[in-house]
Amino acid sequence: MSVQQVDQGRLQSPFYPRYKALDRLDTWHTWKGYTSADALFDGELEYFAIRNSCAVFDLTPMTKYRITGPDSLDYIDRLVTRDMRKIAAGRVAYAVWCNDQGQVIDDGTIFHLRDGEYRLCSQERHLAWLTAAAIGFNVTIKEETADIAALAVQGPTSYSVMKNLGLKGIENMKPFGLMHFDFQGSEIMVSRTGFTGDLGYELWLEPGKALDLWDALFEAGKLHGITAMGTHALEQARIEAGYLAAYEEFLPADETIRTGRSRSPFELGLDWLVDFKKPNFNGRRALAEEKLNGSTWRLVKLDIEGNKPAHHSYVYAKPRKNKKEIGFITSAAWSPICKQNIALGSVRMPHGKVGDSVWVEVYYQREMHWSKVMAEAKVVDKPFWFPPRRGATPPGPY
Amino acid sequence: MKTYDAIVIGSGHNGLTNAAFLAKAGLDVLCVEKNDYIGGASVSRNLHKDWIYSNCSYVCSLLRPEIFRSLELHRHGLQITPYGGSTTFLENGDYYGSYWDAEVSYRERARFSKHDADAYNRYSTDTMRQCRFIRDFLLRTPPDPTSFKPKDIRELILLGRKFMDMGEDRMYETIRFWTMSVAEYLDEYFETDVIKTALSGSGIIGTALGIHSPGTAYVLLHHYMGEVDGNAGAWGFARGGMGAVAKSIAGAFQGYGGELRTDAGVEKIVVKNGKVKGVALTSGEEIDARVVVSNMDVKRTFINCMDESDLDPEFYHRVKNFKSRGSSGKLNIALNGLPTFPALPKGSSLMFSDMHFIDSMERMERAYDDWKDGTWSKDPYVDMLIPTLVDPTMAPPGKHFMSCFVQYCPPQIEGRRWKDEEREAFGKTVIDQIAKHSPDFKSLIEHVEIRTPQDIEDQIGITEGNIFHGELTMDQLLFNRPVPGYAQYRAPVAGLYMCGSSTHPGGGVMAAPGANAAREILFDLNRHNTVPENFGDD
Known part of the structure; x- marks a missing residue:
């Protein structure tokens, strides 16, 4: 052979x-x-x-799957936390999907290409999970990344x-x-x-x-x-838009080794994607429970004073005395378009409500020597960059 | 009749910045503008079909990021996009380029001189050291060295400490640097005439001095101390032209509840019993305010818009002798297509750079000689850019806007007003110079706006059309700007303040004078300070 x-x-x-x-x-x-x-x-x-x-x-290179078959809508609706029945053919939906414990496996976009025909794009590869979650549905799931x-x-x-x-x-x-x-x-x-x-x-x-x-x-x-x-430019824009990146803002639940390192949709600020009014979906029970009892983590968008990016920083509740460590920065950048020092981070509840101040310990290097500064950061709820042209239909010429 | 908390005269970027920070603090502020458009010298106007010009100022680097951020100017439509590089065309058909990429720049310099290619690092480090020294003081009020107020003593100690921080040798260097000519400064590093020429331009832009005149090394620094997103010395375009700067600050100002009136020129600043009472408009209308802030240059403020009897004679005399000599002209050109420059390789990134057409120190100095003779340079130093290669909003696709800054151009011809045919001849001088390096350039020209310093004065109001509101020489900087004893934005009349570029730290679309003045006004009124502090680099 x-x-x-x-x-x-x-x-x-x-x-x-x-x-x-x-x-x-x-x-x-x-x-x-x-x-x-x-x-x-x-x-x-x-x-x-x-x-x-x-x-x-x-x-x-983005991972892509084609989902077809008579049960495709029901299957996808069962897979993700948002109500996919509202996504008509010709529309695209941002979605997350969870394991039974309500922990995020990945986020991605679902394209309703034609009636009953979908493309799912994800950050990571999930064919095994997608197939496992298809029990009881008459659907075909095909990996089509290279196609x-x-x-x-x-x-x-x-x-x-x-x-x-x-x-x-x-x-x-x-x-x-x-x-x-x-x-x-x-x-x-x-x-x-x-x-x-x-x-x-x-x-x-x-x-x-x-x-x-x-x-x-x-x-x-x-x-x-x-x-x-290239990717550098895209990553900069991604942070300004406040979008999540796998392995930055969250780890795919099925790839975390240590307990407590995965996140639920609520802990990623994706409450708006979880719809309890729709039929059963993966992770529903666990998420309902979390909704009742409260989450452990909260994703925060931070507007940090000064101009030194807070890469890999700890986040504190207070700047001095008894400064309690409440979380860490997951992505940080100086935003050239907003002239703002911005970051995404993960902090423990109940810290990090919109409008709250937290403190970020920023280390920076100037001519070999390192310095650090405790910078105040405001928790904001809107994306840092959301120009009117993004929503305009028809868009202007520039 | 209504009494405003403050009236700001002039809607240039400094007037608007000042007004915005006052309004942000909760004051009831009116900003009045004589023209039917706002912006002063930060202006974009549509003078020909679908073209938008940056009529006066044309690039942006010094605008303080602290102010941008604090006023959230991106929410009001301001986008600064960096551009890279610089080109000098040589008479022999060659060119010298400086690129965004440092290694490419090194190779290019080495093509002329390996020595100079290496020397550039030392030059750059020394210049950055001076930048670092001055930068911390841009968003601070200069201390009064004769005052014993705790605030002044604190600021003087800071200034002294920063100076001592440089170390003994470098303190000597600094004193030399602040007083020497740009030519002497460059001679200490470079041997190649064209490399020196290319760098010396920054030493004379906007100033009525030549490359061999003492004090021009500082002017070079003034053009290097800016940044675009931490890239020190980098320059950028405001999307939509420089008017976007003023428009966005006006947006912030109005967002804080401020009131803006155009077609409202000020005839007189009204003073009663040694205290400011308000302004009288050219229309005859009088508006009262507890505080009046002038964004006009210091000469126009005190000599044109006040009664001499309201001022002390010595102060008046000093203002009268303040050097504000016009030396720069501008051509704004609408082009039907992109001109070619045969010297440059096809697809060269230098097309995006600022371009210059004189290639020797000798020619630079000769250009100044013409200005001293009371006429425009017959072989001028032109700083030419095509912003539409980057900015898609200023001309239809495939068409271009070309901005030509011209040094030198006098405010008057042989002591009298410009004649129309002289203005045309001045424009032709510049166009001919560019056309020598671009054969198709002339055929692409659709429309030209020619601006002499006299036009700047007539339209914008700046005395003699000096783009910095007064020379940036040591005798007129820091605590001596605009005049000794009055560097802290307060005029010698209670309630009257200055916030234009005649005050520290000077011109260049920094918005720092406006912000600094706001901080002092809010201090006097016992209001919460809304003006941000310097980010600091250490």
Whole structure:
């Protein structure tokens, strides 16, 4: 018999040749086995393309599943905590799903492609869990990560670029909408979604057409400041948008070794995603109990005084005497767009109510020497960055 | 009749910043503006079809991030996007570029001189050391060295301590630095004429001095001490033009309940019994206020808008002798397409940089000679940028806005007002200079706005059109700005304050004078301070 050896190096997305051609910095990391650029020419300028013009990110490596079959809606509704019956075909929903103990396994986006046909995109791989949770449902779940190439097109001019690409009717697409278009004889799905908190779209299609799409997109965006970006830029925008990242704000419950290191949706500020009015869903009983008895942790968005990012900091209830350690920072950044020192963190209840002040111990280095400062931080409830253009339909030209 | 807690005269970024912090503290504040648009020199205007110009100031770096954050300017639409690099075109067809990427810059400098490529690090470190010294004082009121008030003594000790902190050798260096010329300063590091030329531009922008004039090293520092998100010395564009700066601060001001009136020029600041009473508008209307704050430059405030009899003769005399000499012009150009610069390789990132068209220290100094002769430079130092390569909002897609700052341009021609044909000839000088390096440039021009210092004075009101509201020379800095004894934003009339760039720390769209003045006013009124402290770097 012929023995096959699996790929030993990093995989390449179908967009790799275009990324490589633009790459000046030669700094890459691995994302689910694919090679993915940290930055191509300058992480900061790439970030500003998201906020000022239009930045393109290759999200092909994101884990994707296709869910079909007569019971697909019932299955998905049972899987996640939010009411999926409200998500009509042509709409996208952000969702979390939990284990029996009500602990978050992952979050992701669910695209209702056509009646009864769904795509689920997640941060981690979950086919085993998705299959296990399908008991009693007539559904097919197929992993399709490598079968779908995807690009995020994000920023104020992204709508102009979509229009130039010839996508008729795109002006009517609302946030979290999706539509199918013809692209050079094959189908392209476009959704008004993204991970940047700005106006933006995501484009999904078969890998064979990937390079044609890239070229058409960059031609359409030529006069609109279109720029390819790497992960550094996206991560910066992600924190400003207040979005969660797996292994930063939470650990997938089925991958935590130590007790108490996982989080429930309530502990991640996702109360709005848990709907007790809908039929049974995974983790319902445990979550109902938690709702009654209270949670242990709370996710906080922090606006920290000063300009020194609070990477890896402890959070305290008080600045001095008996300063009680109440939690820690999970993601931190200086926000260039808000000129704010922002962070996401996990603190123990009952601390960290919106409007509360907490204290963050920030360490920083200047010319070899380290210093620390106790910085006051306000707990805020809104995303740090939420420009009006993000919600506008039709969006403006920029 | 209503009496306001405070009236701010002028809606430049400093006037608005001042007004916003006063309103934030709960005061009932009115800001009056003579023009039918706001912004003073932070202004974006639509003068031709779908183009928007940054008519006066054109880039942003010094705007204090503390103020941005405190007034939440992003919620009012302000976005600062950095741009990178600098280009100097050589007469021989070559070019010298400075890039956003430090290693690329090193290689480029080494193309001219390996020595200079290495020397740049030492130059940069020494300059940053001076920046670090001055930066901490931008959001502080200068101490009065003759006063024995605890606050002044505290501030003097701080100043002294920061100075001592530099160490003995560097204290000598600092004193030299503050008084030397930019040419001498650069001679200490570099051997290549074009590298020195490229760096010397920052030493003369906005000032009626030449590269060999004492004091210009400090002006260079003034352009380096800014930052964009911690990148010291970096510059950025305000999305939508510099008017976005004023608009966003106005948004914050109105959000705090402040009132803004345009078409409301002030004829006189009304004083009664040695105390300010309010303002009289050119329309004849009088408005009362307990406090009046002037965003106008110090000369316009005291000489044009007050009765001499309300002021002390010595103070009046000092204001009269305050140096506020206009030396800069501006061309704003609407382009039908992107001009090409054959010297640059195709796709070069230097297209995004600021561009200059004179390549020797000799030519820099000659440009100044023309100004001394009472005319514009026939071979000027132009700081040219195409903001629309970054900003999609200022021109239709594929079209461009080009901003050309021009040094030197006098406030008057041979002591009299500019004639129209002279203004046109001045514009032609600049266009011809650029066209030498860009053959298709002239054919792309759709519309040009030409601004001389006289136009700046006529439209914006700044005396002689001096972009900094007064020279940034040692005799007019820190506790001597605008005049000795009056550096703490208080005028010699009770209830009257100054908040424009004639006060510490000077011009450059920092908004620091406005904020510092607000802090002093709130202190005098015994109100809660709303003005943020310096972030500090240590």
